Amino acid sequence: MSGDLTVRGLTVDFDGFRALSDLDFTVRAGELRFLIGPNGAGKTTLVDVITGRTKPAGGSVRFDDHELVGRREHRIVRLGVGRTFQTSVVFEQLTVLENLDLAASFRRRTAGLLRRRRGVAAGVAAALETTGLAALADRPAGVLSHGQRQWLEIGMLLTQRPRLLLLDEPVAGMSRVERDRTGELLREIAREHTVVVVEHDMEFLRRFASTVTVLHEGRLLCEGDVATVRADPKVQEVYLGRSGEEVAA
Numbered sequence: 001m002s003g004d005l006t007v008r009g010l011t012v013d014f015d016g017f018r019a020l021s022d023l024d025f026t027v028r029a030g031e032l033r034f035l036i037g038p039n040g041a042g043k044t045t046l047v048d049v050i051t052g053r054t055k056p057a058g059g060s061v062r063f064d065d066h067e068l069v070g071r072r073e074h075r076i077v078r079l080g081v082g083r084t085f086q087t088s089v090v091f092e093q094l095t096v097l098e099n100l101d102l103a104a105s106f107r108r109r110t111a112g113l114l115r116r117r118r119g120v121a122a123g124v125a126a127a128l129e130t131t132g133l134a135a136l137a138d139r140p141a142g143v144l145s146h147g148q149r150q151w152l153e154i155g156m157l158l159t160q161r162p163r164l165l166l167l168d169e170p171v172a173g174m175s176r177v178e179r180d181r182t183g184e185l186l187r188e189i190a191r192e193h194t195v196v197v198v199e200h201d202m203e204f205l206r207r208f209a210s211t212v213t214v215l216h217e218g219r220l221l222c223e224g225d226v227a228t229v230r231a232d233p234k235v236q237e238v239y240l241g242r243s244g245e246e247v248a249a
């Protein structure tokens with residue numbers, strides 16, 4: 001169906017090491033999906049293939065009825081697929097508004113330049129509103145708290161009008177209050193977008209996740225609601241066996 005993300009038989013090899021192995025993964029349009037798995041499970045590799053950064057050895061990734069495998073990264077962005085990275089893309093010397101405006105202008109360069117003369121564009125205003133950063137619009141990004149900076153990055157992504165957002169550990173390093181606010185923000189964004197969140201924070205998952213996909217050694221280990229995933233013996237073995245970490249505590 002249009003707006004769905006459908007991964008079929010995806011295999012990725014790095015110099016003979018199989019990072020993803022015949023993976024099937026489906027996210028329906030408008031879902032908020034969480035992707036978890038121990039270190040090295042293949043989560044980032046999956047996001048890298050979806051966004052065109054890594055070429056698979058085999059398999060298919062379809063979004064909105066388009067095959068993504070074989071397309072260049074910027075073409076995939078134009079099809080409405082956007083991601084955040086663990087490393088920051090914020091310009092500290094620029095204000096919150098300027099960062100958003102710059103991100104928006106990457107989508108439509110000429111329109112962006114014209115718009116700057118006319119004031120704040122609708123997409124930028126909406127991103128300020130959604131992320132709750134409107135009151136900080138004229139502050140330099142360098143003074144933002146860690147959480148506010150993450151929200152700015154999500155806002156910058158939103159100005160590019162993606163329909164599928166892939167977010168890499170959005171609450172890493174955040175305070176409890178910031179994590180709660182981020183959970184609400186993700187839910188709000190998911191009302192109008194398809195969202196895939198790679199996340200390690202089990203407490204966060206327990207509070208905000210509906211459907212969780214667990215990867216392990218490049219394969220799909222388990223999928224379901226948080227309670228189902230927590231109760232799955234395979235998931236418990238992978239987490240408890242490796243690190244003693246409690247699953248979705």
Ligand SMILES: Nc1ncnc2c1ncn2[C@@H]1O[C@H](COP(=O)(O)OP(=O)(O)OP(=O)(O)O)[C@@H](O)[C@H]1O
Nearest residue numbers: 014015017019037038039040041042043044045046
């Ligand atoms: N460019 C690369 N070259 C070689 N091996 C790689 C490369 N990228 C990833 N790998 C390997 O592929 C496996 C999956 O890595 P990936 O980063 O996708 O895991 P992950 O689930 O995102 O882990 P983490 O939670 O630690 O970020 C790991 O064993 C990793 O070492």
